[in-house]
Amino acid sequence: MKILVIGPSWVGDMMMSQSLYRTLKAEYPDADIDVMAPDWCRPLLARMPEVSEAVVMPLGHGSLALGERYRLGKQLRAKRYDRAYILPNSFKSALVPFFAGIPVRTGWKGEMRYGLLTDLRILDKTAFPLMVERYVALAYDKARIACAADLPQPLLWPALQVRDEEIAEITAAFNLTDNRPTIGFCPGAEFGPAKRWPHYHYAGLAQRLIDDGYQIALFGSQKDHAAGEEILALLTEEAREHCLNLAGQTNLDQAVVLIASCHAIVTNDSGLMHVAAALNKPLVALYGPSSPDFTPPLSHQAKVIRLITGYHKVRKGDAAEGYHQSLIDIQPSLVMDALTELLPEDYPR
Structure with a gap:
């Protein structure tokens, strides 16, 4: 299985997102997990053994750049990803996986993402009070996980590798x-x-x-x-x-x-x-x-x-x-x- 994750754009959020990568690797041991994120994230992603490749997102945090996102998505079609997980809640963050034609695209509803996500989750903030729980929940079928108490314990917390x-x-x-x-x-x-x-x-x-x-x-x-x-x-x-x-x-x-x-x-x-x-x-x-x-x-x-x-x-x-x-x-x-x-x-x- 080939997985693309659209990662966060902040250091703390990127660190917490490793719990999702670790969970996906535990669920799908043979999966290749690529993470699309700003170039500055490379040093962190390189120290996460679950991540196969850091795919650079060249666009700034607030930029829509619809044409550029279409071009990026078209380039990624050759990689034939099976699934995508979109962690930011913005409309624009879901565009690249959509343009890449990835068949299963999972994420929380966010900014009106009907049609862009095939596996749309509706977030109950009281059911998942921690950000890390919201990330990890995306790794499982939504019928299986209704609240944080349903998540397998213990959660796989972030763990960077340094020699x-x-x-x-x-x-x-x-x-x-x-x-x-x-x-x-x-x-x-x-x-x-x-x-x-x-x-x-x-x-x-x-x-x-x-x-x-x-x-x-x-x-x-x-x-x-x-x-x-x-x-x-x-x-x-x-x-x-x-x-x-x-x-x-x-x-x-x-x-x-x-x-x-x-x-x-x-x-x-x-x-x-x-x-x-x-x-x-x-x-x-x-x-x-x-x-x-x-x-x-x-x-x-x-x-x-x-x-x-x-x-x-x-x-x-x-x-x-x-x-x-x-x-x-x-x-x-x-x-x-x-x-x-x-x-x-x-x-x-």
């Missing part, structure tokens, strides 16, 4: 020493400051961890580099020697390997949080207005800290820096306590 040789090479290239255990911080958030734990709290936690014998690595995109510099600026001069701001200094694949090298991760609700969970790293995940009730870190080694309940749709936080009060209220001591519970007893205290 020890890669870790040794990349950590040496970025001057991460092996004489101190490394704690990774992911202080950025694509959403903006309202989903970020304040830089001064990160700095307070970093200072304490460095004083205890750890080194800190800061991860993120180029947009997060300034936040890393703000954290560094609040450390003592001696402590700065043990804190590396790698935000914007690595590509995504290097960041995955470096996160795999860490002994634990502290992070906002972000795409890199889901990467760390898929690497099975001890993880403290800090939530504010966004809710872990929909997209929690999928790991038994994760501790979620959130001081409010419900979902709060905000674009800007209460503080001058744009931070949300619910994240300001999470003190470094609370995060340190959670981190201490996750780390082995023979680590520095």
Whole structure:
């Protein structure tokens, strides 16, 4: 069987979609599973053993480009896919499999996709409260799965593969020493400051961890580099020697390997949080207005800290820096306590 998946366009969603690929491979062991996604997704898909090929989606997130989607679909006809799974809920995301003539096209109804999908699912959000459950449910006949409780347990959570040789090479290239255990911080958030734990709290936690014998690595995109510099600026001069701001200094694949090298991760609700969970790293995940009730870190080694309940749709936080009060209220001591519970007893205290 040949399967095409139209994948998501965000890091966190792409990570959670691996649960579908793992489930499909368990259901159809001989299947070839290709995933169409933006080119930046290649490093993640390359570390998912269930994926045979990453097929590049060259169009931007908001572009309809009907003619280009027709051309892409026509090109894919030669691959003779048997099934397609369309994970985004947009109308345009279902066009390429339709133009490719894939006979079975499965997805949630979304934006008026009657005719584009042959296996149309009507989503009851209360029946499938987690995004990962909505992805995995598509792998099964809809008559079999009416709610999340019907899904075979345990769910196959995301699991990226990184080799020890890669870790040794990349950590040496970025001057991460092996004489101190490394704690990774992911202080950025694509959403903006309202989903970020304040830089001064990160700095307070970093200072304490460095004083205890750890080194800190800061991860993120180029947009997060300034936040890393703000954290560094609040450390003592001696402590700065043990804190590396790698935000914007690595590509995504290097960041995955470096996160795999860490002994634990502290992070906002972000795409890199889901990467760390898929690497099975001890993880403290800090939530504010966004809710872990929909997209929690999928790991038994994760501790979620959130001081409010419900979902709060905000674009800007209460503080001058744009931070949300619910994240300001999470003190470094609370995060340190959670981190201490996750780390082995023979680590520095």
